[in-house]
Amino acid sequence: MQRNTRALLGGCAIGAAGAIVFVAGLRLSPETHTGRNLIASNLPGIISGSRELPAGIGANANEFQIANSHLADNSTIDPLGSSFSDELPPDSPGSTFQQIYLLLKHNYVDGVPDDTKLAHGAAAAMLASLQDPDSRFLEPAEFAEEKNEAQGHYSGIGAVTVVRKITHPADAKNQVASYDERRLTIVAALPGSPAEKAGLKSGDVITHIDGRWLATYDPVIADSVQLRAAQNDPVTFNKLAAKLQSQVDKAYSLTDAETHLTDVAAKSMVLTISRPGTPQPFDVTLDTSTPTQVASISSHAVDGGFGYIKVNVFTPDSDAAFAAALSTLGSGLKGLVVDLRNSPGGDVEAAARIAGKISNAKSLGTLRLKGKHDEVIAVPAGSPAPYPLVVLVDEGTANAAELLAATLRQSGAKIVGTRTFGDNTAVRSIALKDGSGFTLTIGRLITSTGVNLGDAGLTPDVTVNGAEDPLNTAIDILKQPVNTTDKNS
Amino acid sequence: MAADMPRNEPKIYRTLRTINNVLAATLFLGVAFIGGVSFQDFRSVHDAESFRFAVVLIPERVKSAFITAAHGQTEQYSPFELYSDVLETVKSNYYGPDIDSTEMTYNAIRGMMGALHDRYTRFMDPKAYKAMMDDNQGEFVGIGALLGTNKQNQVYVIHPLPGSPALRYKVLPGDIIEKVDGNNTLKMKDVDVVKLIRGEPNTKVTLTLLRHGVTKPVVITIPRQMVQQQVVQYSMIDPANKIGYISLSVFNEESDNQVSKALNDLEGQGMRGLVFDLRENPGGLLEIAQRIASRFVPDGPIVWIKDRSGPMESLNVIPSLHNYHQHFPLVVLVNGDSASASEIVSGAIKDTNSGILVGEKTFGKGLVQTIMALPDGSAVAITTQHYFTAKQHDINHKGIMPNIPVSYTDDDQRKMYAFMRSHPDAFYDLPYDRQLQVAISQVKQRMRVASTRVD
Secondary structure, three states, rough: OOOOOOOOOOOOOOOOOEEEEEEEOOOOOOOOOOOOOOOOOOOOOOOOOOOOOHHHHHHOOOOOOOOHOOOOOOOOOOOOOOOOOHHHHOOOHHHHHHHHHHHHHHHOOOOOOOOOHHHHHHHHHHHHHOOOOOOOEOOOOHHHHHHHOOOEEOOOEEEEEEEEEEEOEOOOOEEEEOOOEEEEEEEEEOOOOOOHOOOOOOOOOOEEEEOOEOOOOHHHHHHHHHHHHHOOOOHHHHHHHHHHHHHHHHOHHHHHHHHHHHHOOEEEEEEEEEEOOOOOOOEEEEEEEEEOOOOOOEEEOOOOOEEEEEOOOEOOOHHHHHHHHHHHHHHOEEEEEEEOOOOOOOOOHHHHHHHHHHHOOOOOEEEEEEEOOOEEEEOOOOOOOOOEEEEEEEOOOOOOOHHHHHHHHHHEEEEOOOOOOOOOOOEEEOOOOOOOOOEEEEEEEEEOOOEEHHOOEEEEEEOOOOOOOOHHHHHHHHHHHOHHHHHEE | OOOOOOOOOOHHHHHHHHHHHHHOOHHHHHHHHHHHHOOHHHHHHHOOOOOOOOOOOEEEEEEEEEOOOOOOOOOOOOHHHHHHHHHHHHHHOOOOOOOOHHHHHHHHHHHHOOOOOOOOOOOEOOOHHHHHHHHHHHHHEEEEEEEEEOOOOOOEEEEOOOOOOHHOOOOOOOOOOEOOOOOOOOOOOHHHHHHHOOOOOOOOOEEEEEEEOOOOOEEEEOOOOOEEOOOOOEEEEEEOOOOOEEEOOEOOOHHHHHHHHHHHHHOOOOEEEEEEEEOOOOOHHHHHHHHHOOOOOOOOOOEEEEEEOOOOOOEEHHHHOOOOOOOEEEEEEEOOOOOOOOHHHHHHHHHHHOOOEEOOOOOOEEEEEEEEEEEOOEEEEEEEEEEEEOOOOOOOOOOOOOOOOOOOOOHHHHHHHHHHHOOOOOOOOOOOOOOHHHHHHHHHHHHHHHHHOOO
């Protein structure tokens, strides 16, 4: 039973710009991921003893579930306690919650919805208040969906998205206050996904879903010039105000948008896209009736004795597939291209195991948890490739893929392509006893050389622009004599 | 337009005031947008705070409640348990700012209440609850000056209120407030100036005033005292025909006294007909609605109330209040922002033919909330009852149709706005307010019918 340990997932976030990221079709899932080394045996802040809510994390890396039976001593979890009234002062938060629950149950005029709805409403609002779309509540059906995704099976649009924060500066001349806009941005459309078929590209911003605006900025500030201009005309002002109110009332929050973009029941979706360099936003219709099945690994031989392996997404068996691809390519390779373009991340553990198959790296990097507690992401002892390596990256290379690229560079590989996305968020999924669950941002990824990927992503050794085929550039590099000085530097 | 003393503003002006509210509300919106707070929650906060496009304060009965949680509840996985699990997990593991358990719990409560999909069933944190209680009490400690904002965005005194410290200490209409206790207020918003002027009883506040025709600023130190909110404004609007006008802005603890006083004064002046203006009145306390309706409705039920399990029960006219007043033709002005307590009163008047309604369809809120205070200073408003009008009509989501519908054209609205801008002291707009004009002519018509009958 390895549910509930999903962790570092694809779609994650960005640091420097302050972007938050979340995953839209790609949520690597339960089984994937993290591995034990990420799930520390001593996560900070975990209380031992009878209140061990999160003790599951420590007790067993792969069974992070909040459930009595998972606790070592089989004791009932009673974090605040069903017997709280013995322990909690009446004015404590827990007591306030319970009192209001009872007041609703006993007084509401039409009878209250069942406890599950009340409980899930509470959990969803708590997580939403973190203002982090990576941390959100999942109903049982949504939570179950994550397990499929672990196997490369994605419902919805099949793209990884992030939220990038842009701060619009104050405009003193027009009396417009500074405000933040959060753009739901495509990191990568998965191969064969509805998003890819519709032509969505890295950097595209989703502004509407089925015509409903995403509440990504405050329209009152954004439109304050117009509102002020209408101050002396009640008719115009009231029309503007009514329009804004209706826009706000109908909008999707970012959390709702994330839920909708991965909705297994949605047969089709119209997305309004704002694309950098394209003046007008445009609509694309996605046929989302069929889930996307993504093969983790694909490979082929390249003329001249070279090999090519592409990692589309990191799933728990990516390393086995990678090993199989290596053996198919044969033992006499003169060089290998590892293609991590448009690879948004996934199972960090699997990425570490892949690193072990072609390098002598000791670690893939570090997971920084709450309280600056660092966990090393160990690479199992392996064998360095006896031939040169080139890693292809682009702006869709994110998270675990970026860590792998950085690690291989340490072992002498050349990085070719364009600057990577810069996504350092570690997210884990956590099961609740009734089958629902939630995702939670638990840390940040740092490369083995201490680079925080969120700052700017990775800059390639050789940048490829425009019409050049990066694969040709990669092969040209592999054809050059190995420069040992370079390798040791 | 805000005030040390809230002013009972005519419709058009109040509508326009939303610009300030909208712009002031941006901070809240900014926060809500980011996170995608659950939408229900978002909307209720909206209502409770500054967005007042379709406000809905409610007939609310305030009572204190402290519930001791049942011991040893053995639910399979109770909301409390799930909440605790999520809270503790997030607190221990979330990579981000430290979690404030109290705030997080309040959000959990908002989410739980949001699951009811009833915008009136809502949570008030201690600050919001205190603000609501202050509003309902209808009084505050200040100097009793009605304040406005002029075209240069300076806050100025429209006029001091009768019997107020501001009047006694010779604050004059038109005085611009330059400083309050030495703090420069020339670039402040009216609501912030109000905060500085109000304070504790038996303390003093020093105002520095710029007065027309006086070169040096006028400095006055004024003792603060308890001042009643002015929720009623009234006058003999048609002195020739002895037609009175009373406007009520909200149903709070002060409302019944002030309506009664206005009626007595107008009756003393020989009033023969009345326009009672409940436009934009969002409601308030149920008991106050009963008392005010009792002054106009002769007898019988005013409103019917039903909770989850009990029978339909009526709140009836209080005879001592009714018998105190004379009978005269009555027209009540209503519009789409006349809600709850306003609908109880106007519904009773219409159902019993005690008067007629002129204006626009009312808001349509047939629910009663009970407010229950909690030991930590927060409170909940929970919808506990449905109410029905005197003839047991359900008005929820439907509203009440006026006997004589009158709406405004765009042109009317622009003229009314211009009128109010050029008459900051006016509380009605006789030249351009078509609803008011129709109301007055209806009163006249009824006065003729009445006198014909008498003859």
